[in-house]
Amino acid sequence: MNAETAEMVKSGFLAAVPFARTLGLSFEELDFGRAVMTLPDTPEHHNHIGGAHAGAMFTLAESASGAIIIGTFGDTMDRALPLPTRSEIHFLKMATGDMTAEAVLGRPRSEIIAELDGGRRPEFPIDVEIRMADGTVTGRMTIVWTLKPNRK
Template identity: 55%
Template sequence: MAQTLTGTMLAATVPMVRTLNLEFVETQAERAVLRMPDQVDFHNHVGGPHAGALFTLAESASGAVVLGAFGDYLSRAVPLTVRAEISYKKLAKGPVLATAELERPAAEVVAELEAGERPEFGVRVTITREDDGAVTGEMAIVWTLRPHS
């Protein structure tokens, strides 16, 4: 699967992306989809991906959408995770996908940054089994753009 520019950037700078062999299926300004292949080394006691691997997949998908939306502002601010909450709904077996979407328009966040504020914004991530599309988890994650001093 071909890496996007955002995927190449994240794989180069975030070691866990490489460790989990995450694949960047889609990266746009307001949506990103990442795929984690089925890997026995990252299974839990019931044969699915470990909760920590699923968390990392979802957080990485949120990072991809953040870079897609705000990559042009990296010279002015650094994106940072503020907090995250994840819910595990069903057993995830086989390859899984994480789909991340911004919760509000990127233009609103940029306007706050340009006004000298440190904006916070939410990203919603849905984790699904690749084979049947069943939702196996959901993450709510809040990011900020911290202006450079």
């Protein structure tokens, strides 16, 4: 993805997702099939024990997956609606400080597009790792997305 396209996707994502802006999420990296986003550490994001709230961590991870959808499948939005279908998150350690989520597409784009072109509704995972600034992994999430074909 060239820099101009990446900037368009980033700004479009943040414009379209008010909750991401509310939490102060920002992009570190964005490319086809991969996104890295950060959540700043603020008292408003803390839970009852002083770590990052599970909802804030979930939103960070889900947002990174959504950025992949826009960046990787934006050219299909005229014929298919992207929707998350299910997710599973594992909280591994108490998260403190700024958080980073790295999301990676779990199947090749070409396979997913072939299913869509064949009239099917593809489902595919996006795997996300959530880390603290020192690299400690505090959570892992898998979000399954679908591209629901528009019916004429």
